[in-house]
Amino acid sequence: MxxxxxxxxxxxxxxxxxxxxxxxxxxxxxxxxxxxxxxxxxxxKNEVFLLPVGLNFDAYSTVLGDSKYTWALLWTAILTVITTLWSMFMTIMCAYPLTYDNLKGKRIITALIIFTMYFSAGTIPTYLLLKELHLLNNPLVLILPNCISVFNVIIMRSFFFGIPESLRESAELDGAGPLRVLINIYLPLSAPVLATLALFYAVGRWNGFSDALMFMSDRTYFPIQLLLYNILNSVSSIEVATQEGFSSPGLSETIKSATVMFATVPILLIYPWLQRYFISGVTIGAVKG
CATH class of the missing domain: 1.20.890 (cAMP-dependent Protein Kinase, Chain A)
Structure with missing residues (x-):
């Protein structure tokens, strides 16, 4: 042509x-x-733009040789895996029942779910609630409060709607219950949307630090992004700079940059493996239903 x-x-x-x-x-x-x-x-001297000047790996040696950096990265990876698995479980369990027309109160439940997209209590009520639940300074505070996204639930539900209902009906005629239909039919056919939403949850948790900043005081459970946040703000605080191990402006800048790479590259490596699911996962789930 x-x-x-x-x-x-x-x-x-x-x-x-x-x-x-x-x-x-x-x-x-x-x-x-x-x-x-x-x-x-x-x-x-501000001589660096796109190519290294005075090539050395001292910053990476400092970062990788300091246990608080390596533990923060390991803890963030563990936290990301746990949060992603739990969030996907909650999303599936919320979206799947909404595909049944005979679900009692379906319209009310859907309206209440969508309502939370536009209205929230705010930071102070959330803080008071977590305090009453004894979740402050608890690792669970980084997992439970934001374990489900209404937007992702809607995408998942819309994708489930796109699966032919005849498949479910034939499985039910063979004696399959709702849970078996979900495991044997819906989930195997939903690989694109599952991979896409899992990546959304993983990136959101990996890049998140505001919840740890507000609700955590134990540095042992600081994710890598909060540690990075403290490093980037340490230039204006002598106390924090000393705590993070900085001894000179130049050294602090190299360690800042190395830590940014340290915190960014792992999550970037996941994108090529899941990129092929993006279009089919998001657009199909967003159009159908």
Whole structure:
């Protein structure tokens, strides 16, 4: 098929816009990588942009050699896995019953679920509730309060609606109950949306730090992002800077950059494995139902 001149120009414009988007996303990451591999003196002199100056790995040696950094990364990975599994379980258990037309109170339940998307109690009532539940300074406070997303429930429910009802009816005729239908029919056919929503939950937990900042005081259970938050703000606090092990402005900048890479790269490595599920997982779940 021969494309017209206007179509070719449009393709070039789209390609150029995609190239600009790639640059906007890639250049900051390259700059942070270069800063993490540069000497402290070059950073003080502001000589680093995209390539390292005075190449050295001292910052990474400091980060990987400090137990609080490695434990924060390990704890965040454990927390992310647990939170993702629990969140997916809660999402499936909430979305699946809503596919049954004979569910009593279905309209009311759906309305109440959607209501929480637009209205919330706020930070102070949430803090008081968690205090009454004895969850403050408890690792469970990083898992339970935000374990389910209404938006993800709607996507999951819409995807379930897209599965032919005849499959469920045939399984029920063979004596399968709701739980068996879910495990043997719905979940195997929902791999794209399951992978997509699992990634949403995992990225949200990995990048989250505000809940730990507000509800946790035990540094043992600080996720890597909260540790990174403290590092990035340590330049204005002598006490925090000393606590984090900084001895000079240049050293603090290299360790900041190394810690950013330390906290960013692991979650980036997951995207290529699940990227192929994005379109089929999100668009199908969003259109059907």
């Amino acid at each position: 021969i494309k017209s001149k206007g179509t070719r120009i449009g393709d070039w414009i789209i390609a150029f816009m995609c190239f600009l988007c790639i640059l906007v996303c890639l250049l900051p990451l390259l700059n942070i990588l270069a800063r993490s591999l540069s000497s402290a003196g070059s950073l003080v």
